Amino acid sequence: MTVPPGRRERKKAATRQRIADTALRLFLDRGYDAVGIRDVAAEADVAVTTVFSHFASKEALVFEQDEDFEQRLVRAVTDRAPHEPFLPALRREVRAMVRHCTGDDAAPIWRMVDASPALRQYEESMRLRHAESLAVAVAADLGLARTTTACRAMARFVADAHALAREADDPDTAVDEVFRMIEAAWDAARPFGAPSGTAGS
Amino acid sequence: MTVPPGRRERKKAATRQRIADTALRLFLDRGYDAVGIRDVAAEADVAVTTVFSHFASKEALVFEQDEDFEQRLVRAVTDRAPHEPFLPALRREVRAMVRHCTGDDAAPIWRMVDASPALRQYEESMRLRHAESLAVAVAADLGLARTTTACRAMARFVADAHALAREADDPDTAVDEVFRMIEAAWDAARPFGAPSGTAGS
DNA sequence: AACGTAACACTAACGGTTAGTGTTTCGGAA
DNA sequence: TTCCGAAACACTAACCGTTAGTGTTACGTT
Known part of the structure; x- marks a missing residue:
């Protein structure tokens, strides 16, 4: 390396x-x-x-930096500031990724993606892979032996946030809106005792 | 008809x-x-x-009842008992659909699906379509002029619930767990005033 | 300097999918 | 009833993504 x-x-x-x-x-x-x-x-x-x-495929030619995005999501969790809950860190990262997608230079690419069913489908399956990696990373971060249903659900929700925000009229607001929902969902999921504002996750 | x-x-x-x-x-x-x-x-x-x-494709041969599933989700919302919030109705329907998938007669089919990347990918894109329909139905049910980000997020979460539960060791528990998260997310999303236990949604 | 290996090339094919072009079959209008 | 238009269906021939099989180079290593 x-x-x-x-x-x-x-x-x-x-x-x-x-x-x-x-x-x-x-x-x-x-x-x-x-x-x-x-x-x-x-x-x-x-x-x-x-x-x-x-x-691996024609579609993969377009999503060349696939693995970069995956790493960014995972690192947002693993490399966050100590004692910071992971969801705000994820929110920042997703917001940055969405901003990058909707930037002027990347916009033509995403217009092309939106125009092609094959590319859209590939994008979604890519997102699912990322969500699985994220779920594993979060489970590990929490010290869980395996990726629980709650972890996987939360990770998918984050992927959904990215997908929805990328298409929204106001991406930043959309990210905030969906992440408010995700935080509430996570609070409702965990039998871990501590509420979301405190340390531990 | x-x-x-x-x-x-x-x-x-x-x-x-x-x-x-x-x-x-x-x-x-x-x-x-x-x-x-x-x-x-x-x-x-x-x-x-x-x-x-x-x-439309080879994969569509396997998911022949695609549109049935889509209709079931939508009808769970539109045909629910008066004054009942839509999320419990959706939860019942998703639970029934997952049960049907994991039943003994359908099990071989889903084992085949799990073994084929192409089929899995198709299943996911199918689920996204269903989620969009559900989002539209819910938005209409709430009297909204357009499908808001919150509606679409919630609909995707429901689709995620189905996907996760189908693969979970204990599908029923998984449905309940993810729906608890979804209810909390929905409560956090809506500026509609009424809490989830009361009428209106 | 020789060897093993990984990148790359080339041909030929496989399998899903579609265009183009009829042919049959049926429902409804005259 | 008769005829017309549309829709289902058939058939050929291809297109295109993808892969197997088989070499051929070019490089790092010993």
Whole structure:
């Protein structure tokens, strides 16, 4: 992770990035559906199979930073200030992520996503993966042996918050609104004794 | 809807049912991935295109009663007893739906679904559609002009409840647990004045 | 310098899905 | 009753995402 990467890994990363950039450019130019994998491969000057060795599917070309988002959610919990409840930390992170999505530079991408059923579906399944990771992280943070139903529900609610806010007219307000609901839900769920305003979670 | 259906419509429904039954039988026999659309079409004695004129995708063959489930959710709200809050009604309905999924006769189907990523993804996107319909129904029930963020969040939470409970060790308890969270979330969301125990919602 | 491995290329195919083009069958209007 | 239009259905042929199989390079390592 911290060792200097060799030429091989640099080349691999470069190829991956070239493919992703090419794909995104073509998608935005001609439309997602109008561009085939063969087009992307030709334009990036690689073989079709090489595309699929770097990306699991055509949709994954668009959500290139998938894992970054997942890590951000998990780290918002694990790396938060000591004694801070995790929900406010999550709220901040979700708000930042939504802001990033609705920013001017990313807006064309998300307009494309909204226009394509396949991409929307992929986005949702991605979000579910993130929610599962978040549930695991929260359960671990609480010292639970396994991810309880309450943890998983809360994590899904957070994912829902992201999805709803991204589409809302006023994303910031939507995040706050849904997170108020989530905080109440979490308070109602936990048999952990302490109310949400105090330490422990 | 209530007029006696003509021969044409009966034939169409019969063909649809024959295709669905054949598909499900083959899927359970040989496995979802091992059965192709061409196999289903041949066994049901129809053309491949006919299959796709009745079902939008291969996955839709498995979730044949998709719209039934959607209607049940919506009707749980619209047809509930007067003055009853809608959340308890929804909870009953979700509990019944989960019971039906985990029943002995339906169990093989859901085992197949759990084994196939494609089917799981389809199930989730189906659930999102149901959630949207539910959000619209609830907004209408509350006399709102449009589906607010709170309504949509709550509807997604209900969908999450279904998803989580279906996979939980103890489905009934899981439904109760998540619905306790949802009731608290809803109470926190609404600026409607009345608490959840009273009339109005 | 030689070896093992991982990235990449190429062909060919598989399977879901659709377009295009008829053909039959039925319900309703004339 | 007769005819017309629409809808169900069939058939071919493809498109496109995806993968298996098989090499071929290029790199890190010993």
